[in-house]
Amino acid sequence: MMQKDGCGQAGWPSQPRDIDEFVSDMLRKGDELYRDLPWRNVDDxxxxxxxxxxxxxxxxxxxxxxxxxxxxxxxxxxxxxxxxxxxxxxxxxxxxxxxxxxxxxxxxxxxxxxxxxxxxxxxxxxxxxxxxxxxxxxxxxxxAYQRPAVYLETNVRSVFLHELFPAEEAVSDKVLLPLVEAAAFHPVAAADPRRWYYGLLDYGAYLKATVPNPSRRSSGHTRQSAFEGSRRQKRAWITRRVLAAPEGVRRAVVLADLNKAELAAARPEVDAELFASIIADLLTEGFFREEAGLLIP
Missing domain, CATH: 1.10.340.30 (Hypothetical protein; domain 2)
Structure with a gap:
């Protein structure tokens, strides 16, 4: 059996489609839908x-x-x-x-x-x-290395859900992973890992644009929360503000400027506790540092 680089155990549980047929069909669909993206066929x-x-x-x-x-x-x-x-x-x-x-x-x-x-x-x-x-x-x-591996991301997940679980809900990645691995290490797919996964990615993108998103039937599917007004939005704003002050800026100034921006966007001011929590996270994560009372990028 082919060396799997530590990416799991292969297997093809009983499914309505034969693996040879599945691999052949997916390669054909992928070739038809291929997108020429700048980071593809890059060896680095x-x-x-x-x-x-x-x-x-x-x-x-x-x-x-x-x-x-x-x-x-x-x-x-x-x-x-x-x-x-x-x-x-x-x-x-x-x-x-x-x-x-x-x-x-x-x-x-x-x-x-x-x-x-x-x-x-x-x-x-x-x-x-x-x-x-x-x-x-x-x-x-x-x-990059053109070796088969178990690559399960959202478009790949969509293909496997659409093709192998068309009528099932809450399908877990635990169920999908052995199938993704078995297909990736199938001799035909494994002969050209780039072609195999580029095809799945492009077919998955096509499915999302033409049918109800199959990935919603994954047990791990969550709808992304709105960005505007969220904690993520405030984190991003604070990061940009500090980066714009290479000499450093005081917390109080950042908070005052943030609140001006929030009011201009018809949102309430940010309370001090939330602001302090966001600053603490950003400092811990290394986005900037604090010295002598200044936030410094």
Missing amino acids: PYAVLVSEIMLQQTQVSRVGRFWERFLSAFPTLDALAAAAVPDVLELWQGLGYNRRALALKRTADQCAAEGEGRLPETCEGLLALPGIGPATAAGVVAF
Whole structure:
């Protein structure tokens, strides 16, 4: 049996479709729906990692210009490791979920210190890095190193739910993972992991645009909360405000400016307890530091 890089145990539980037929059909559909995206067919594992992290919870249409701009500024892991955190966060502004940028920076720091500026080549090695989960690790293995891996993300999940569980609700990833693995390590799919997963991603995107979103039938499906007025929105605003003051800015000034922005958006002022909680989180996560009463990027 093919070495699985620590990505799980293969198996194809009893299903209404034969695995050979399923793999053949999915490859055909994927070829028909192929999207030529800038981060595809790229051999550089770091460039692939950046794309995979940017694509988490972010629409494909928004990622392209950010990916190219980020790699232009930080073309290698060593370049990212040498960069200042505020510079990294500044280039991430507009993508949201800034924790991803910090985790990517910490990965670069760790690889520069321990891995000679190179990413590990196995799922296990990648999972040991900050902010890299099973799907991201599998994406790097499949797309950069072109080896089969168990890559279960939202579009892949949608395909398996649509094709194999068309009438079932609350299907768990525990049920899906053995199927995803068995298909990925099927000899035909495993011969070209990029083609296999690009096809599933593109078919999944097509399904979401043409039928009721199949991923809603996953037991783990949750609807994303609104951004405007949320804690996430306030975190992002505070981060931008501090980054805009390289010399540092006092908490009271940030809170006053935040409340002006909230009132301008017809929202209530932020109470002191919530503001302090957000600041504490951002300090702990390393978005900025506090010295002599100043928040400093």
